[in-house]
Amino acid sequence: MDSIRLTGIRTAAGQGGSPSACSGHDDAPRWRDLRADVTVTLDLREAIAGDDITQTVDYAQLTDRVRQVMVAGAYECALVETIAGRIAQAVLLSHRVHSVDVVLHAGHPHGADIDEIVVNVHRMADDDSRVGATPAAQASGLVPRQDSGESGGDAYAGNPSDGGRHSASQSGVAERHANPTRVPAQQPSHAVIAMCGGSGDGEHLMRAAVVALDSVPGNQVTGISPLYHVSAIDGPDSMSAVVLVDTRLDLAALSHLLASINDKHRDTLALHAVTMRSDAEDGRHEQVGWQEAKTKASILAPWMDIEPDASFDGDPLSYLLALAPDATQVGLLSDSWILGGMQ
Helix, strand or coil: CEEEEEEEEEECCCCCCCHHHCCCCCCCCCCCCEEEEEEEEECCHHHHHHCCHHHCCCHHHHHHHHHHHHHHHHHHCCCHHHHHHHHHHHHCCCCCCCEEEEEEEEECCCCCCCCEEEEEEEEECCCCCCHHHCHHHHHHCCCEEECCCCCCCEEEECCHHHCCEEEHHHHCCCCCCCCCCCCCCCCCEEEEEEEEEECCCHHHHHHHHHHHHHHCCCEEEEEECCEEEECCCCCCCEEEEEEEEEECCCHHHHHHHHHHHHHHCCCCEEEEEEEEEEEECCEEEEEECCHHHHHCHHHHHHHHHHCCCCEECCEEHHHHHHHCCCHHHEEEEECCHHHHHHC
16 A cells, blocks of 8 residues: 655644633643654555656645644643543544555653653554544445446435436546546646534534535645624524535536535525636636625635635625625634534
């Protein structure tokens, strides 16, 4: 099995995070000078054959995820072993990872006359280690499943018209990479996807949606925003976040995939393709998928958190956010929500 190793992921606890983010704990972190080396195993044949960034993991995403766990764990965890275990769980959220090895160094531990503690953790991907593969997530209709029919195509739960399963091979929602030696015809486009969830199971469904989007052949999640709380003037409050995806789907196919998920979760989860950008010889092209997002602070604020210099349909996000009529109804809820119970 192929592998990728990320070395020297560091955080000086007390500098990488603030005590206020860990309510209920002392101001001083329990662990300082944490450093992690993470090795993931995965199948890289399609990535190598096509020089295809969507068929591997996103290094920056994995690094940020590991660092978030380290910062929180430095204040919350009595054992450095617990932090290492949480790192492994967080890495296994990535659909393509088969197993992970974490080597976590904790320098200058309290009460021990040694240079550092080093903990090694090995975990395999299974039904209990992935947010998107738990029975609850399977029941949610968000997790891509293998079609049991002869076609062998991918299927996506969430379309009531075919019993809750939507055939990607029939609809063009996702491309089946049956030939690992085929070179992709074009570079992936950069899509911005808005996620809005209800106050009940919304956060869990949004996490499962991220896993599902990342697992679509030709997709790679490259950015996940903080989670925002959206206060409603009339009606229930909600939550929102934005996900960045490099994808080989066109805007119509991506929108069709998101619509099939929305049909399954009316009033609980809504996904929208906001915009799709692609680079060509004659410059950058943008296709607007959801024009209404230009006036929604619930989308602009989380989007700006991960792409502060981005523009939407020619206007800077900062300009649009300043004019958004719902700006006072939106507030930061969590910057590590994607980790679920691990943060």
